[in-house]
Amino acid sequence: MIRNYLKIAIRNLRKHRGFTFINIFGLALGLACCLLIMLYVVDELSYDRFHEKADRIYRINTDIKFGGNDMHMATSPDPMGPTLLKDYPQVENFVRLHGRGTFLVKQTGQTNNLRENDILYADSTLFDVFTLPLVSGNPKRALVEPNTVVISESAAKRHFGNQNPIGKTLLFDNKFTYRVTGVMRDIPANSHFRTDFFVCMRSDNYEWGRWLSNNHQTYVLLKEGVDPQQFNQNFETIIQKYVGPQAQEFVGTTIEQLRKSGNRINYALIPMTDIHLHSKQNIELAPNSDIQYVYTFSAVAIFILLIACINFMNLSTARSANRAKEVGVRKVLGSVQRQLIGQFMTESVLMAILSMGLALVIVALALPFFNDMSSKQLTIDKLFIPRFLPVLLILPLGVGLLAGSYPAFFLSSFRPISVLKGRINLGLKSAGLRSGLVVFQFMMSVILIVGTMVVYRQINFIQTTKVGFNRNQVLTINEAYALGNQTQAFKEEVRKLPGVANGSVSGFLPVPSNRSDSPLFPEGQLDQNKAVSTQQWGVDYEYIPTLGMELKEGRNFSRDFGADSTGIILNETAVKVFGFKDPIGKRVWRMMDDAGKVFKTYTIIGVVKNFHFESLRQNIGSVALMLDPSLGAISFRLSSQDIPVVVKQIEAKWKQMAPGMPFSYSFLDDSFDAMYRAEQRVGQIVLTFSVLAILIACLGLFGLAAFMAEQRTKEIGVRKVLGATTTSIVGLLSKDFLRLVLIAILIATPIAWYGMNQWLKDFAYKIDVPWWVFVVAGMVAVVIAFVTVSFQSVKAALTNPVKSLRSE
Structure with missing residues (x-):
């Protein structure tokens, strides 16, 4: 059979x-x-499921509200891991990671450096907690001694070629020497942290034991059967026993008093396998994704598959x-x-x-393009x-x-x-199911069209909105510390070049980076209720004009005022949190040691207008600028339209003053746009699948139009004999389909409006979904449907009525 x-x-x-x-x-x-x-x-x-013990590994997140700032961090205090291991038998092991950013790395004795990103400090327990197999070296001893490093196979090939790197040394930034004690397999791409270098944590020149500083990603390995939600209750004991005494010594108040005044400090475990899709903390080791995208794309896949199945039904019925x-x-x-x-x-x-x-x-052919998009x-x-x-x-x-x-x-x-x-009789009126299927197809098409338009409008809003500084034509040179004591000389030499308007040496730029807040106090008031938690950036005299920031009141730093070494410029948010009505001339205290014993007095000389230094998903926090010879990055505002020529001239100066050092640069607008790469990728993917969904839906509509034209062949013949025009027949055959599309638009509009408003909730600064988006999406759907149906309608209308009626 x-x-x-x-x-x-x-x-x-x-x-x-x-x-x-x-x-x-x-x-x-x-x-x-x-x-x-x-x-x-x-x-x-x-993500992260390749670790053998992934189901028992948890990271400790920190939630702090203090000094007007609400901070949600992926980091915790450095004593947290050792203390939990010591005090709680439920903890089998722990490991801490500390991001140290970018270094210039070369093999000892070589001349040319390579720029290596995302280098991490790690405890010696790294390989006991995570599954990171070593191809060379002893995992139990690899990161025990100071000044040792474990590198990936890719890094080993870059720096040592076919040589065995074990026992050889690498020079970081031309001054830190590390001995290679292990070579590990490259970390898989589906990991929430990726690096080619793990440096022994004991090499980090860090002041250990600070419960009020949250600078380390801390992971704990719980024993079999331990309930993580129940274990979370132990953090209250940690706060009372360890954090409280340091907080009282620092701000002179107890944890209970801090909480009564509206402040808080909490710790919680998050499963490592949830970090990539569910964590929205600050200071992550790498950008995360969002579970909403998984839900969205899964729904799109199901809907497109259903649309394809509906097409089959309609074409078969036709x-x-x-x-x-x-x-x-x-x-x-x-x-x-x-x-x-x-x-x-x-x-x-x-x-x-x-x-x-x-x-x-099709998948094999499309996969390279899909990989580029995603x-x-x-x-x-x-x-x-x-x-x-x-x-x-x-x-x-x-x-x-x-x-x-x-x-x-x-x-x-x-x-x-x-x-x-x-x-x-197989007419449309008796085909309610088929009509419903067409409505469903175009409902999904309209939702996808609206979603695509809203995503692109939000991205355009982000890219064009005023962010409080001029990010256009600002070239940033990375690793300025490679110049050593020639940094200022390099800056002045480049400023003399034609096409360079200004230049600045600073520790931070208004783009996301690993940095933390520190408190400022009004002079004479060491009261936690008066403290303001702020970003504190070391800048130079040219920082504000180079970045095109605007002063709301007061003045910029000036070499004509010797006292500006103790001057400070606050942004509008910091002034508002302090509660200063007339801030110019007011004084604030800055803590200069971790014990809260030494303070330095700063005088407010200016207020800079608020500028965005994080994603537009977040509200603008407090920032304080102060003079500091930091060597983090050198920025130049270019005035020339011939950018490549100016960049080559700057590179020539660099090679002259920093021979053997790689010349690495970026543009500030590119760094700013990089914050929204995820949204751009989502927009491209949604647009692509929207087009495909509409194409598939049109195939179904084409089949249904053919079905209707076939069933009404004799009716069309009679109408033509009685004098009906081609236009009237096309309108007759098209109106029923257009009615279905209009019904689909009415159903899709509230669904699309709700869905896009839910997506926009992640942004502190966002567009309102305009009414005309739904009109445009509806018009696009109507036009597509009309063009699709008209093809069959015109074909039927032009058929010779003799052929249609010859069987009568």
Whole structure:
């Protein structure tokens, strides 16, 4: 029986090649979209699961409200890990990571440095907690001694070629020497932290034992069976026993008094496997994603697959009149409905299998472009691992049964006498299900169009909104410390170049980086209720004009005022939190030691207008600028339009004053835009799948239009004989479909409005969803639907009425 079904199915598919191609291509496109998104979603959900003990590893997050700032950090105090291991038997082990950023690295004795990013300090327990296999070296001893480093295989190849690096030394920033004690496999891409260098934590020149400083990512490995939610209750004891005494010594008040005044300090565990998708903390080791994107893309995949299945139903139904007599003859000859259903389901499953084969080809061709959009390294071979093979086998079977179910039951239900007498009525009014399917298709299309427009408008708003400084044509040179005592001389030499308007040496720029807040106090008031937690940036005299910031009142730092070494400039937020009505001339105290014993007095000489130094998802915090010969970065404002020429001239100066050091630079607007790469990727992906969803929906509408035109052939012939014009016939055939599209728009509008407003909640500064977005999306859907339907309508209207009526 199955063999007979297959033989007849193949004959039918070959006989109607055009129908077969459209149906298989539509299903293949839907399946390919589903597979691509499945690869993306599975990769997102796999983060950090390669660690053997991943289900027992937790990071400690810190939540602090103090001095007007609300801070949610991925870091915790440096004593936290050792204390938990000592005091609580539920903790099996711990490890701390401390991000140290970028270093210039070279093999000892070599001349040229390489710029290495994201270098981390780590405890010697690193390899006991995380699964990071060493290909060389002893994991138990690799990071025990100070001035040792474990490097990745990639780093070993870059710096040592084919040599064995164990025992050799690397020079960091031309002054720190580290001995290589281990070579590890490259950390997988699906890790929430990635580095090629782990330096022994004991090499870090850090003042240990500070419970009020949160600078380390601390991970604990809980023992089997420990409930993390129950363990969280122990942090209150930690706060009372360890944090409280230091807080009282620092601000002269108890934890209870701090909390009564509206401040707080809390610690909590977060599963390591949740960090990538669920953590929205500051000071992460690498940018995270968002679980909302996983939900969004999963929904898009399901909807596109459903749209493809709907197309199959509509296209199969469109051919129902052609196969009605076949069904009638089969029933007269003794076929029962069950056999007919089996025949049509076999055809459906066969087309689904063929579609899956074509879908895999499409995925292979599209994957490089999809990887560029999503910033992933996905490969098609991941679809053929054992856990995915059942999906590849079950998916076409399920899709075939789902897509073929309605046509199979519909076609097999024809009454043979009515069919053979030509008295079947398959008009649109009796096809409520098909109409509902078309409404669903275009509802999803409208939602995707609205989503794409809103995402791109928000990104454009971010890129064009005033951020409080001029980020255009500001070139930043990284690793300025490589110049040593020639930093200022280099800055002045470059400022003399034509096309360079100004230059500044500073510790921080208004783009995200690893930095923390410190308190400032009004003079004479060491009261925690008066403290203001601020970003404290060391800058020079040219910082504000170079970055194009605006002073609201007061003045900038000036060499004409010797006392400016103790001058300070606050932003508007800091002034507001302090409560100063007339801030100029007021004095504040800055803590100069961790014990809170030594303070320095600063006089406020200016107030700078608020500027964004974090993502627009966050409100502007407090910032204080003070003169400090920091060597973090050198920035130059360029006035020339011939940027490449100026950059080459600056590079020539660099090579002259810092021979052997790599010349690394970036533009401030690029660094600013990098904060929103995730949104840009989401916009591109949503746009791509929106186009594909609309294309697939149009295939379904095309099939339904063909079905209607076929059923109304004689009606059209009669109307033409009675004088109807082509325009009137096109309008007659199109209005029913346009009505369905309008219904889809009405349903989609509130759903899209709600969904996009939920997405925009993540931004402190955002657009309002304008009404015209829905109008444009609706018009696009109507135009697409009209063009699709008109093709079949015009074709039917131009048919010779003699051919339509010759059987009467």
